[in-house]
Amino acid sequence: xxxxxxxxxxxxxxxxxxxxxxxxxxxxxxxxxxxxxxxxxxxxxxxxxxxxxxxxxxxxxxxxxxxxxxxxxxxxxxxxxxxxxxxxxxxxxxxxxxxxxxxxxxxxxxxxxxxxxxxxxxxxxxxxxxxxxxxxxxxxxxxxxxxxxxxxxxxxxxxxxxxxxxxxxxxxxxxxxxxxxxxxxxxxxxxxxxxxxxxxxxxxxxxxxxxxxxxxxxxxxxxxxxxxxxxxxxxxxxxxxxxxxxxxxxxxxxxxxxxxxxxxxxxxxxxxxxxxxxxxxxxxxxxxxxxxxxxxxxxxxxxxxxxxxxxxxxxxxxxxxxxxxxxxxxxxxxxxxxxxxxxxxxxxxxxxxxxxxxxxxxxxxxxxxxxxxxxxxxxxxxxxxxxxxxxxxxxxxxxxxxxxxxxxxxxxxxxxxxxxx
Amino acid sequence: xxxxxxxxxxxxxxxxxxxxxxxxxxxxxxxxxxxxxxxxxxxxxxxxxxxxxxxxxxxxxxxxxxxxxxxxxxxxxxxxxxxxxxxxxxxxxxxxxxxxxxxxxxxxxxxxxxxxxxxxxxxxxxxxxxxxxxxxxxxxxxxxxxxxxxxxxxxxxxxxxxxxxxxxxxxxxxxxxxxxxxxxxxxxxxxxxxxxxxxxxxxxxxxxxxxxxxxxxxxxxxxxxxxxxxxxxxxxxxxxxxxxxxxxxxxxxxxxxxxxxxxxxxxxxxxxxxxxxxxxxxxxxxxxxxxxxxxxxxxxxxxxxxxxxxxxxxxxxxxxxxxxxxxxxxxxxxxxxxxxxxxxxxxxxxxxxxxxxxxxxxxxxxxxxxxxxxxxxxxxxxxxxxxxxxxxxxxxxxxxxxxxxxxxxxxxxxxxxxxxxxxxxxxx
Numbered sequence: 001x002x003x004x005x006x007x008x009x010x011x012x013x014x015x016x017x018x019x020x021x022x023x024x025x026x027x028x029x030x031x032x033x034x035x036x037x038x039x040x041x042x043x044x045x046x047x048x049x050x051x052x053x054x055x056x057x058x059x060x061x062x063x064x065x066x067x068x069x070x071x072x073x074x075x076x077x078x079x080x081x082x083x084x085x086x087x088x089x090x091x092x093x094x095x096x097x098x099x100x101x102x103x104x105x106x107x108x109x110x111x112x113x114x115x116x117x118x119x120x121x122x123x124x125x126x127x128x129x130x131x132x133x134x135x136x137x138x139x140x141x142x143x144x145x146x147x148x149x150x151x152x153x154x155x156x157x158x159x160x161x162x163x164x165x166x167x168x169x170x171x172x173x174x175x176x177x178x179x180x181x182x183x184x185x186x187x188x189x190x191x192x193x194x195x196x197x198x199x200x201x202x203x204x205x206x207x208x209x210x211x212x213x214x215x216x217x218x219x220x221x222x223x224x225x226x227x228x229x230x231x232x233x234x235x236x237x238x239x240x241x242x243x244x245x246x247x248x249x250x251x252x253x254x255x256x257x258x259x260x261x262x263x264x265x266x267x268x269x270x271x272x273x274x275x276x277x278x279x280x281x282x283x284x285x286x287x288x289x290x291x292x293x294x295x296x297x298x299x300x301x302x303x304x305x306x307x308x309x310x311x312x313x314x315x316x317x318x319x320x321x322x323x324x325x326x327x328x329x330x331x332x333x334x335x336x337x338x339x340x341x342x343x344x345x346x347x348x349x350x351x352x353x354x355x356x357x358x359x360x361x362x363x364x365x366x367x368x369x370x371x372x373x374x375x376x377x378x379x380x381x382x383x384x385x386x387x388x389x390x391x392x393x394x395x396x397x398x399x400x401x402x403x404x405x406x407x408x409x410x411x412x413x414x415x416x417x418x419x420x421x
Numbered sequence: 422x423x424x425x426x427x428x429x430x431x432x433x434x435x436x437x438x439x440x441x442x443x444x445x446x447x448x449x450x451x452x453x454x455x456x457x458x459x460x461x462x463x464x465x466x467x468x469x470x471x472x473x474x475x476x477x478x479x480x481x482x483x484x485x486x487x488x489x490x491x492x493x494x495x496x497x498x499x500x501x502x503x504x505x506x507x508x509x510x511x512x513x514x515x516x517x518x519x520x521x522x523x524x525x526x527x528x529x530x531x532x533x534x535x536x537x538x539x540x541x542x543x544x545x546x547x548x549x550x551x552x553x554x555x556x557x558x559x560x561x562x563x564x565x566x567x568x569x570x571x572x573x574x575x576x577x578x579x580x581x582x583x584x585x586x587x588x589x590x591x592x593x594x595x596x597x598x599x600x601x602x603x604x605x606x607x608x609x610x611x612x613x614x615x616x617x618x619x620x621x622x623x624x625x626x627x628x629x630x631x632x633x634x635x636x637x638x639x640x641x642x643x644x645x646x647x648x649x650x651x652x653x654x655x656x657x658x659x660x661x662x663x664x665x666x667x668x669x670x671x672x673x674x675x676x677x678x679x680x681x682x683x684x685x686x687x688x689x690x691x692x693x694x695x696x697x698x699x700x701x702x703x704x705x706x707x708x709x710x711x712x713x714x715x716x717x718x719x720x721x722x723x724x725x726x727x728x729x730x731x732x733x734x735x736x737x738x739x740x741x742x743x744x745x746x747x748x749x750x751x752x753x754x755x756x757x758x759x760x761x762x763x764x765x766x767x768x769x770x771x772x773x774x775x776x777x778x779x780x781x782x783x784x785x786x787x788x789x790x791x792x793x794x795x796x797x798x799x800x801x802x803x804x805x806x807x808x809x810x811x812x813x814x815x816x817x818x819x820x821x822x823x824x825x826x827x828x829x830x831x832x833x834x835x836x837x838x839x840x841x842x843x844x845x846x847x848x849x
Contacts, residue, residue: 283616304625304626370446402445402449408496413552
């Protein structure tokens with residue numbers, strides 16, 4: 001131990017530790033405790049938050065106190081290369097956000113200016129930054145009212161925040177909030193609501209010394225036009241088929257203060273889909289964003305629509321059945337086969353009918369046979385008198401016997417039920 | 422769909438090959454008799470496994486199948502097992518099992534077996550019949566001497582492992598049924614699992630199919646479909662939030678005001694600072710004591726309101742309680758929750774209760790009305806915030822009065838925030 005050499009030469013019996021100031025030892029221990037590593041790990045929540053912030057939409061994080069919302073914001077600020085300003089709303093007064101009235105020499109002549117607080121001035125001078133409004137739900141109502149103006153209009157007193165400043169708010173869910181403030185439906189409609197939960201595994205591993213390092217999404221410049229086109233098709237496709245989803249106020253008490261669909265939130269959703277597409281984010285990330293903007297029901301319908309947009313086009317499959325790539329998942333595969341049969345029904349031609357049979361054979365060779373039964377039955381009924389049965393149909397004999405087997409089971413079940421009566 | 426065979430060549434008895442034709446014929450039969458479940462049935466990925474006793478699912482929507490079980494079971498019963506296993510996944514039994522385990526501190530494999538049995542009871546009482554055969558050995562609530570039609574969480578409270586469940590010890594529907602990982606599970610990284618978003622999408626598609634054609638599905642499935650993505654919330658939380666937000670709105674509670682300068686003003690010459698003023702909210706509870714509301718319901722709701730108003734800073738003497746039937750009773754301050762005489766019975770007219778509550782000086786900030794809704798309401802919005810705790814009633818009885826036989830009770834008006842009391846508390 002070279003550090004203690006001067007002492008150890010003279011006093012060996014008492015030990016060197018006796019002379020080291022206690023606070024230095026404490027500092028050493030703290031340094032050891034803080035010496036933690038990181039590992040890359042996908043983080044859906046953080047990725048969703050990053051995209052929403054990048055899209056410049058107001059975000060409110062809902063989560064129990066003490067689960068790492070602030071830590072996430074620190075990581076986000078580092079990723080976006082923005083200085084982080086944290087303002088804990090509950091310890092501020094409304095004047096800190098709406099500005100202090102300063103009485104001058106001649107109020108009648110000059111008016112009473114509303115002076116902004118120092119952190120706002122610094123933020124404006126820096127021109128960019130990430131403003132984190134913590135503990136939104138435990139602040140007094142007047143403070144919240146002042147804060148909402150800041151979030152929605154970016155104004156603090158007479159000061160206008162530059163557009164490079166991004167704002168994120170955090171709130172506790174009403175089950176744990178001490179004085180239970182909640183958003184009114186018009187306000188809730190302006191936010192992207194993200195639920196913030198902790199991952200048990202991450203916390204245990206982090207306390208053990210290894211915290212996750214999220215790899216954050218990067219927008220790919222070459223994908224931008226494609227992303228906008230995709231987002232417009234997705235939202236317009238859904239809303240033209242389901243006009244009732246365009247605007248629906250939450251009707252019952254349980255859904256108050258949460259996300260709900262309106263033209264404004266659909267517009268936000270459109271941006272979010274475009275951002276998620278340009279960043280190549282997973283469906284899980286997009287799901288969190290969309291459901292947090294328009295609500296669960298409309299959000300899930302939109303996601304279901306996106307799944308259908310991903311399926312191969314029936315016309316492409318019919319054009320080249322030999323090299324068709326059918327989805328692995330059974331329910332999607334059946335949706336594709338049904339689509340192919342529907343396409344043949346819409347424009348019945350002998351060549352298309354034959355191609356559809358070839359596709360069914362291919363589906364049988366590469367997957368479960370019970371999926372083919374219904375499309376095969378429907379396709380057989382589309383036959384016109386002068387069409388010869390293609391040779392490939394013999395390979396579907398197994399499907400027919402499978403179908404018969406199920407029929408027999410149905411008959412036996414009915415008979416057994418009859419016997420019990 | 423490809424099949425995965427675990428590398429177990431050294432099994433002592435000659436292994437039976439998995440009869441895929443039979444398994445898929447059974448799935449086809451299941452999808453024909455339960456068309457609304459077809460999407461979910463086809464989304465399930467089949468994995469051959471010689472370690473599962475029968476058929477088991479994991480939380481990533483894989484279905485592990487024992488070849489010996491398929492060989493020994495008739496097609497129609499296999500169809501029943503398919504529907505049974507998919508029901509575990511659709512009803513999120515693994516997630517609910519985890520939640521119950523956390524809430525009630527249940528640990529160990531014995532508790533997970535109980536969860537599996539309770540989940541089976543929830544499923545088996547209404548999925549079979551109507552063209553679907555009941556598989557041999559399917560455990561139902563009747564076998565355990567329990568009532569039908571309840572949820573897994575309720576069944577879990579009502580039985581223990583004992584002689585009656587001895588024969589069920591082999592029962593194992595996998596981690597998809599109770600949340601406990603099995604040694605045969607392929608885990609989140611294995612192939613062909615469904616991601617959380619894909620699982621939600623399939624469940625949503627099935628729920629939509631059921632609500633779209635409600636005639637086809639039995640009651641249990643309809644209830645599931647309605648609540649799958651909008652679980653009922655605990656009324657205590659909702660009532661609490663409603664009362665709190667009414668009590669902390671402008672004009673009540675603790676807030677900033679420019680009415681008196683802040684003590685900080687001295688430090689900032691020239692600036693006018695608001696100061697924090699504390700005005701505890703006055704809450705007036707109007708209780709409908711007509712014959713149709715039970716004392717137990719009233720008692721629990723009243724205690725809830727009292728504790729909420731205390732939590733928002735109200736003092737006991739600021740909460741007043743007023744019992745009301747056709748005529749309003751006397752206003753009591755809430756000194757002891759149990760000491761308030763709830764006089765009344767017979768017909769209801771809450772309008773007199775409102776009048777009486779609002780006539781109090783100083784005026785209340787919030788009026789909380791606890792009622793079954795079988796009453797006429799004030800025509801105009803009263804001069805303070807109103808929260809209605811509504812006890813749901815199936816039939817419109819109790820309000821009918823001999824003098825006014827045509828009087829149909831209205832639902833609570835739009836200016837009041839209405840919370841339905843007594844709906845199942847966070848069942849899933």
